[in-house]
Amino acid sequence: xxxxxxxxxxxxxxxxxxxxxxxxxxxxxxxxxxxxxxxxxxxxxxxxxxxxxxxxxxxxxxxxxxxxxxxxxxxxxxxxxxxxxxxxxxxxxxxxxxxxxxxxxxxxxxxxxxxxxxxxxxxxxxxxxxxxxxxxxxxxxxxxxxxxxxxxxxxxxxxxxx
Numbered sequence: 001x002x003x004x005x006x007x008x009x010x011x012x013x014x015x016x017x018x019x020x021x022x023x024x025x026x027x028x029x030x031x032x033x034x035x036x037x038x039x040x041x042x043x044x045x046x047x048x049x050x051x052x053x054x055x056x057x058x059x060x061x062x063x064x065x066x067x068x069x070x071x072x073x074x075x076x077x078x079x080x081x082x083x084x085x086x087x088x089x090x091x092x093x094x095x096x097x098x099x100x101x102x103x104x105x106x107x108x109x110x111x112x113x114x115x116x117x118x119x120x121x122x123x124x125x126x127x128x129x130x131x132x133x134x135x136x137x138x139x140x141x142x143x144x145x146x147x148x149x150x151x152x153x154x155x156x157x158x159x160x161x162x
Contacts, residue, residue, distance in 0.1 A: 017093060017096050017097060017100065018089060018092055018093040018096055020096070025096065025099065025100055025103065026103060028104075029045055029100065029104065030045070031044045031045045031047075031048040032044070033048075045104075045106065046106060046107065049097075049100075049101050049104075049106040049107065049108050050107060050108065050109055052097055052108075053097065053101070053108035053109045053110055054109050056090075056094055056097075057075055057111075061084075061090065062078050062080055062081055062084045063077070063078055063081050063084075063087070063090055063091065063094070064076065064077060064078055064081075064112075065077070065078040065079065067113055067132070073111050074111055074112065074113045074132065075111055075112055075113065075116075076112065076113050076115065076116055077116065098110070113129070113132050114129050114132055115129035115130065115132065
């Protein structure tokens with residue numbers, strides 16, 4: 001069995017994982033924390049995945065923003081994420097972290113909104129997913145759709161020709 005040895009301090013700037021090739025990503029990952037003793041029999045790796053998945057939500061990285069007015073903690077992509085230096089590399093790292101966690105059957109803590117999960121899976125996203133992020137805009141969207149439907153059907157107050 002081949003091990004990819006990664007010596008990392010928990011930080012989303014982990015270029016080692018981001019730069020791994022496909023075959024390297026499929027190999028077993030061994031984590032050694034700098035300045036800490038420990039043999040990685042699986043516990044250090046589990047801890048690393050959990051720490052990394054939680055740390056990417058740190059506001060200082062400007063990658064994810066907490067959804068306000070929500071019953072529980074959810075995150076979506078930060079509106080200014082693309083304006084950050086190396087934002088592409090940071091999101092590439094998150095993608096590889098998630099892929100590696102799925103491949104290695106590791107637990108990660110990613111409290112993303114349904115809209116983001118559906119987008120990642122390539123599924124159609126609609127107003128129901130928007131409701132989780134912004135209930136007011138969702139209601140407004142429903143009103144707009146209803147108005148369009150009334151206009152297209154030629155019902156009372158039809159807006160044809162407007």
